[in-house]
Amino acid sequence: ALTGERLLIKTGSVEGGHQDGPTFRGALEAAELHDLAHEVLDADELRRRYPAYAGFDRHTSVVWQPDGGFLMAERTMLAHVKGAMARGADLRFREPVLSWEPTDAGGVRVTTARGSHEADRLVITAGPWARRLVPRLLGLAEPERQVLAWLQPTRPELFEPHRFPVFLVDVDEGSFYGFPVHDVPGFKFGRYHHLREPIDPDDPDRAAGPVDEALLRDFATRYFPDGAGPTVMLKACIFTNSPDEHFIIDRLPETPQVSVAAGFSGHGYKFCSVVGEVMADLAIRGETDHDIGLFRLDRFSTAA
Template sequence: QKDGGFLTPERGVVSYVNAAMALGAEVHGRETVLGWEPHSDGVRVTTDRAVYTADALVFTAGSWNSQLMPWLHGLATPELQVLIWMQPERPEYFRLDNFPVFNCLVDEGRFYGFPVFGVPGFKFGKYHHFEEQGRPHEIKRGPSREDEEMLRDFAARYFP
């Protein structure tokens, strides 16, 4: 698709934070939200550092969103996603102008990937690779040997 593309999530987050702050938002990072509730003309938020009141609240809790908003239970389920960046033997084949963002369903499952952009190597992963869902603080962190082997096997078969 000629007019397709992708976003870089880190830049997107910074862009939204800057726009929100320009409109008067306060950003409190690296605080654990313990709870929130409607309060007179707005909302009260209790964190591990303080209690805040505000006119409005924007949730940006990632995997913890469904714990803060119970109505999302079952709709927003934390799941481990493991990605890999691989340096191909012919990097020119994987540049932005030659290699599209992809989403493919093959015998091994559904995979997605991106061209070389910003960092060396092309990036790809597998949806629901080992069905590792759960509470965000209980899901394992970081890739395993099995994760890497599965992704390397995919690359060897489809991107020799």
């Protein structure tokens, strides 16, 4: 509403796959717990409503939610940047952070490639670089190579946003997620943990190759046969995973003037607005009214 741009595309959402799988059970439990509009569909009903979902067998159950959809990520980031600038934020671009340290006065000093800055509080949201800036995140916020495919459907009308809900499904080959055709003339999807390859964010292997393409095409051919046309594009990116795949949001106990948000494990962007609110709370008040107990750092030290 503040920007006048359409940033959320509602398509409905489908989550499930194997009837006893964690995605179906988790989606159903969340929908019931929070009283969200939803229906449980079997494979026949899923295909009847959405013919693109042609390859799912009788063991499939999904939770369909009419309010599901996807965010226009780049436009949303620009909207946040514009909103921050309009409210007086001093934004610095192309200025990589090299290090930070606490000051004797109880604040922080940040050293960048262009100089240094001092402040009372510091918020670190560095994605795959988080573990370099916060050493205690080693092993807790690990970068992993991901690959996405865009395939040109042979029946493109079945993959338009009003006929193709976004999905997250557990199948024999793993957990996959995907989106309708939008902007790029291809149906977009990927597999969580892809080939389970750790990656250095400063030297990422961005080139997707035949092995990546074969894995993703095999999935589309089996489950979305009308979407398995020519490959439009393959693109590599990075997820930063925590051990339990829950977010890490906390103040650092040894330097409580520093807060960190990391380890979003491939499903954090949709929560960026509320995470930003939480981080602002932690920086300004040292606490938040949001329940972030699940995301505290000390859960890893007590898990053993």
